[in-house]
Amino acid sequence: MNRSRDRDAPPTQSSYADAAQEPRCWPALILTKLAPPRTRHYVHRARAIGLLRPGLECKLTVLVAPAGFGKTSLLSEWKHCLEKEGCAVGWLSIDADDDDLFQFCAYLLAAARNAYRQAGEAVARQLEPDPLASAEAMLAELLNAVATLPRRLVLVLDDFDRLAAPAIHEAVFRLLRYAPDNLHVLVAGRGEPAFPLSYFEARGQLLRLDAQALRFDGAETQAFFSVVSGRTLSAAQTEALLQATEGWVAGLQLASFALSENEPAREFTERLPFARRSIEAYLNENVFVHVPGPLQVFLLRTSVLDRMSVSLCNAVAATDAAHASFEWLVARNMFVRPLDAECEWYRYHALFAEYLRKRLLRERPHEAVGLHRRASDWFAAQSLWPEAVRHALAAGDVDRAAGWVEQCAMNLVEASDVRTVLSWVAKLPAEAVHGRLRLRLAHAWALALTMQTLAAKAALQAVEDDIDRGQLPLSNVVRVELQAVKALIAGLSDESQLSLEMGRKVLALGPEAGSWEEGIGLTTQIFGLSYAAGFDEVKRLRRTLILSTGADAPIYAKVYRQSMVGLSLFVEGRLGEAVQSLEDVLRESNARAGRHSAASVLPVGYLAAIHYEWNDLDRVAELLEGRLEMALQACSLGPLIGFCVTLARLRLLAGKQDEAYRIVEDAEAVARERQWLRMQVACKAEAIRISIGAGDISRATRIGNDLEALVGPKQATLQGSYLETWQRFQVAHCRLLVGRGRAAQAVPILQGVQAELRAAGMQYMSAQISVMLAVALHSAGQRAEAVLAMRAALAYGQKNGLHRVILDAGPPVREILDALRQQEDRLAEIEPWYLSKLYAGFDAPASAPGVKDEQAEPVAASRLSAREVEILDYVARGLSNKEIARAIRVAPETVKWHLKNIFEKLKVNSRIQAVRSGLGRDLPRVTERTVPRS
Incomplete structure (x- = not known):
């Protein structure tokens, strides 16, 4: 076996250990899965390649055939052909361990990155790993990156049928639905994928191929035997083999073993049909008997492995002959394939692996546990934790598997690779996790950092209950960490007072300087102080924050902390300093994590809000461009409010009122799911503002009633971030009062709120x-008082750049400014340049730079399930409920139930509206009948 390394070859598993040690943590990827297995004996399949080629004009090719038909070998040749033609081709070999949405998406991005590199293209930053990104965000970024690629990208997903998780099938369906024209996905497996293929078939976007496309013909059969065994088959022998195997390549390979032992072809072909009925029996009688005894033991012992190396097999099989064994097997084409160019990693053919595992359990059942255990130990020694954990679980060593996960979990959390922690914990039995305090705390951290604060609270409460019952130990270190998790959960739940209290407790317990816990304590304390008028204390803490956050600190932790500093300056009203702080950390996060990362999105919400206020709309558009999906998935409450409200206002300035509504409605849905009252209020308040601006007082009133029911009566004292919640509610209420001609009632309310804010x-x-x-006073006829109120706003505004809050208030403010200009004695502190700029803003046409939305359709529509989209697709083609029910094999009542859910998600009342909103431009090419309304 050649161990030499080709410098220009794609990265292989031999570089895995180095990759695993990179400072930036990421799910452990098995790099050999990103390239097809190497085939020593292969016959060119011109006919089958010709059948694959039309698929390039579609979005999707689905290749389905039983085991042993040569799917992987054919697709490997197809990949080579496409690359020669200038396509970028990404490959992913899937196994059952990938049945986790986040892990699957991580591999999918890795396959795309590999394709870019092999095609000689610079890898788009969107394809760089981002541990805090959700699967939806990762797929959105993949689509954005592919759309800019100046060539076709083909993604080959081999053995896709091994994935059972509905979330993965939903994600791939959504990926395909929004795929740009230069993306083609090829899915191969023993069964069809679970997402609705009819959706793509109806649009001419699907190519289906089955076993018939893969069957060998006479010429291919002769070529196969010539390559494998060096023998030339006669026409009669070829015909006999084809009749016996029906072109099944695994059968031909079985025949090659017999023929290599000088067995007459005629005699073999008489027995071969029985192999189709019992592969195991045939392998027993005609293949395994030709393998030397020691090598038989080697095959059985190594069958527990999904992939093999010499070192690994020596350890598992308790031998030093793995190198020679592989050479013997490869030389005889014995169902073993190298996985990389260096022949360092191998795997058995799926049929052969299944046969060996059955025989192992039958003949050596007592060895299986030990084999998995030795494999687990070997992988753990190489820090290949996913496989170490899987083999430990297979060996029944649940405690050992949990221990290894626990060993890594907190390091992953501190590096923000929290989704890997969630994935690993989900694979462990609950009883294995229960007694491990460190692992349970890491799990609580991971839940909190992925915005699952309710689940995080429940997990942490369960830990504290077990501590109280004496089932878990409590040390000073644990006490610090418990307080730190509580502080983080409080902060992310918008409980600013509790966040301040918990943050102070963390620091009072004396965490280690520069530790994760100290950083969380400082961050949550700054958040709490920002809404408790503790601005002087924040200034003192900033020095400690700088000292505790070195240049090599994980970027996500650093961004969260600096964003809290920016928030504090923003809340205090020092807009210029806030922008400086936030722009600094944004530059660093862009450089270290990429523009589309979760880290870079975090400060954008605050920055966009301030730049909007400054009327710097080009900068706002630049900040928001292509980041909506990531913001909705990864942002905490404050930045997400700033992001969504600012984006809605930018859309409104561009004359896109419906889009502005849609943005705040979708943002409100996220807030509702996370139980973020402040954000729900902000979204409803913005919807009221949009409605009044459009002259739709009826809609504004309806939303106002919903808002009043949501907020409830005023609390006895307005403290913490709730003050902002109350302020937004009261402003929306007063805006509605003014719009309904009851401005005098709004004046005392606004005066009271302003006193509390001051x-x-x-x-x-x-x-x-x-x-x-000022607007309320002006509308109530109190013109002199309106001028005084506006004068106060202008005094602050000219120092801090206020523009949009004045311009967006509309004509009444223009009239107030005209009145103020006539009172020169009151203009002494208001400089002429500032008034001139405001007047120029009023005189400028109402427009805004466009912000490209990374989604072709509304967010709500994009979150329809695959089944719902399939039903909507049938609706668009004019089918009745009964016809749809027959097409998808469900009861008509089930179709009605799905339609009800679709209407609710899309906020529509009819089938026609649902089709237009849910499918958008992606409608069937032919509509056979008009869409029925009932």
């Missing part, structure tokens, strides 16, 4: 209230 030191929010108060 007491809390929130200058920017107070200035916003001043503008609204």
